[in-house]
Amino acid sequence: MRCRRCDNAMQDTADTTLPLRPFLAKLHPYTPGEQRAGANIVKLNTNENPYPPATAVIDEVGRAAARLALYPDPVSDSLRRALAAYHGVHPEQILVGNGSDEILRLLVHATIDQGGKVAVVDPTYSLYPVLAAQFEGSTEIYPLVDRQRLPEEIFDGEEPILLLPNPNPPIGTLFSRAEIADLCRARPQTLVAIDEAYVDFARRDAVPLLAEFSNLAITRTFSKSFSLAGMRIGYVIADAALVAALMKIKDSYNLNHLAQVAAAAAIASAKEMERNCARIVETREWTVRELRALGYELPDSHANFVFAIRPDAGEHYAKLRERGILVRYFDTPVLRDGMRITIGTPEQMEILIAALKEILSRGNP
Numbered sequence: 001m002r003c004r005r006c007d008n009a010m011q012d013t014a015d016t017t018l019p020l021r022p023f024l025a026k027l028h029p030y031t032p033g034e035q036r037a038g039a040n041i042v043k044l045n046t047n048e049n050p051y052p053p054a055t056a057v058i059d060e061v062g063r064a065a066a067r068l069a070l071y072p073d074p075v076s077d078s079l080r081r082a083l084a085a086y087h088g089v090h091p092e093q094i095l096v097g098n099g100s101d102e103i104l105r106l107l108v109h110a111t112i113d114q115g116g117k118v119a120v121v122d123p124t125y126s127l128y129p130v131l132a133a134q135f136e137g138s139t140e141i142y143p144l145v146d147r148q149r150l151p152e153e154i155f156d157g158e159e160p161i162l163l164l165p166n167p168n169p170p171i172g173t174l175f176s177r178a179e180i181a182d183l184c185r186a187r188p189q190t191l192v193a194i195d196e197a198y199v200d201f202a203r204r205d206a207v208p209l210l211a212e213f214s215n216l217a218i219t220r221t222f223s224k225s226f227s228l229a230g231m232r233i234g235y236v237i238a239d240a241a242l243v244a245a246l247m248k249i250k251d252s253y254n255l256n257h258l259a260q261v262a263a264a265a266a267i268a269s270a271k272e273m274e275r276n277c278a279r280i281v282e283t284r285e286w287t288v289r290e291l292r293a294l295g296y297e298l299p300d301s302h303a304n305f306v307f308a309i310r311p312d313a314g315e316h317y318a319k320l321r322e323r324g325i326l327v328r329y330f331d332t333p334v335l336r337d338g339m340r341i342t343i344g345t346p347e348q349m350e351i352l353i354a355a356l357k358e359i360l361s362r363g364n365p
């Protein structure tokens with residue numbers, strides 16, 4: 001077995017005599033985007049924010065380092081209060097964790113039994129099937145119509161949990177609030193988990209629906225709009241009963257002290273985050289125009305990435321990589337005709353467009 005990231009030989013869990021549970025031999029872990037660094041690397045592959053976090057965040061984290069000998073607050077009380085005020089909900093409706101990936105895992109842990117199903121659309125965030133498999137479950141896949149629209153059948157499903165990002169990667173489609181309300185209404189036995197990792201770029205969230213639907217959970221992250229991917233901070237806003245259940249299965253200290261302080265400072269300086277999002281959206285619109293002029297088809301994106309479609313996208317991805325420009329390519333039947341490109345600074349996007357012009361001018365093999 002080879003590592004899907006570095007291609008080095010990896011110990012296959014099937015070859016050991018250790019008392020491991022059999023499902024682990026079949027489990028394919030999530031493949032995170034490459035984290036290659038270097039002065040000449042243009043990194044547009046993991047939807048990070050090209051701008052730094054607010055200055056207040058850096059200052060507060062520096063000060064908080066003095067307290068590192070002590071355990072953090074296990075339930076992140078003051079951060080939960082700050083988030084509750086930010087969203088106009090009660091602190092009991094919020095649980096924070098080590099990135100929204102941890103929060104999503106807790107939601108799956110809380111809802112599916114062995115052999116159970118997690119409802120997902122296709123395409124979507126590729127972590128979801130891995131989370132289902134980690135709890136010895138699987139996914140019920142509802143293919144999106146034209147890769148973008150919810151199919152009728154999804155409203156009739158009965159899986160205990162539905163994971164739906166909004167906007168939905170890697171295309172960037174935004175489902176309407178009315179569609180989310182319809183899902184909650186049509187599937188009262190399902191926990192409808194709306195993953196709003198990219199919502200600050202779209203500015204149309206589902207939070208107001210929480211007052212109406214107790215089967216709705218909304219996950220958020222500080223990794224994208226708040227420029228804090230390295231800190232690993234995510235949270236869920238949901239019915240207090242769900243939060244109480246998740247509290248029972250989370251790690252005792254699932255959010256470290258620096259992360260708690262950073263998140264609170266980031267919320268207090270949310271205006272800076274909003275300014276950065278506006279800059280990214282402006283750069284996205286410029287990038288879309290340039291890519292369309294080069295012959296790519298681009299569905300409308302409401303996130304900090306775009307999906308650029310051309311039959312030769314796979315070759316372009318590889319040629320960009322040779323030039324130190326990293327974008328994401330998913331070699332799956334539904335996605336292999338496109339590249340997902342994170343929106344960076346205007347300068348980074350100019351480098352990308354210039355490289356693609358050069359690649360196109362040389363012609364494809």
Ligand SMILES: Cc1ncc(COP(=O)(O)O)c(C=O)c1O
Pocket residue numbers: 046047098099100101102125165169195197220221222223229232233234
């Ligand atoms: C839809 C979606 N949800 C969640 C995440 C992960 O967020 P976090 O960094 O908070 O774990 C990502 C990361 O790319 C994502 O695309």
